[in-house]
Amino acid sequence: MPLTPWKSLWETKFPSLREEMDRVFEEFFGKAGFPSLREAGWLPAVDIHEDKKNVVVTMDLPAVDPNEVTITIMADKLTVKGERKREEEIKEEEYYRTERVYGTFQRSIQLPAEVIGDKAGATYDDGVLKITIPKSQKSIPKEIKINVQQTRPGEAQRVTKQRRKK
Numbered sequence: 001m002p003l004t005p006w007k008s009l010w011e012t013k014f015p016s017l018r019e020e021m022d023r024v025f026e027e028f029f030g031k032a033g034f035p036s037l038r039e040a041g042w043l044p045a046v047d048i049h050e051d052k053k054n055v056v057v058t059m060d061l062p063a064v065d066p067n068e069v070t071i072t073i074m075a076d077k078l079t080v081k082g083e084r085k086r087e088e089e090i091k092e093e094e095y096y097r098t099e100r101v102y103g104t105f106q107r108s109i110q111l112p113a114e115v116i117g118d119k120a121g122a123t124y125d126d127g128v129l130k131i132t133i134p135k136s137q138k139s140i141p142k143e144i145k146i147n148v149q150q151t152r153p154g155e156a157q158r159v160t161k162q163r164r165k166k
Contacts, residue, residue, distance in 0.1 A: 044107065045060045050112055054134055060128060061129050063085075077109065078109045081105070084102050117133065120134070
């Protein structure tokens with residue numbers, strides 16, 4: 001029985017439509033870190049959120065050796081590279097079905113705020129990579145308190161009467 005790799009609907013039914021859409025978006029927005037299907041073997045899922053002090057990127061990397069993952073931060077762009085390798089070598093003829101994707105990946109992500117890349121930290125737990133990057137002081141909103149001057153009760157009435165006379 002020949003081995004047929006799994007392909008998504010986009011790859012099988014609409015390859016030229018997808019390529020045309022990729023081209024149009026790249027021309028309009030520029031390359032924004034979303035590789036086309038031809039460029040990427042697989043892309044790990046990513047969540048990005050920010051709080052007052054940090055930008056946090058969480059990425060699913062099951063079956064990836066964290067020691068072989070490279071993380072770089074240049075200005076406001078985060079790039080994560082790595083590879084998912086097969087655990088054991090099985091002959092192609094022995095497969096009944098294969099849907100899991102192996103190989104190298106690279107995700108380049110535009111960060112939502114200016115960050116301090118030198119102080120970034122990363123943890124890997126149970127197949128999930130979590131990258132915490134502190135925001136630059138320029139990006140952290142500063143709360144300013146308003147000083148309200150209290151007037152004495154008698155002064156407030158005099159000021160009000162003076163305004164009415166004018």
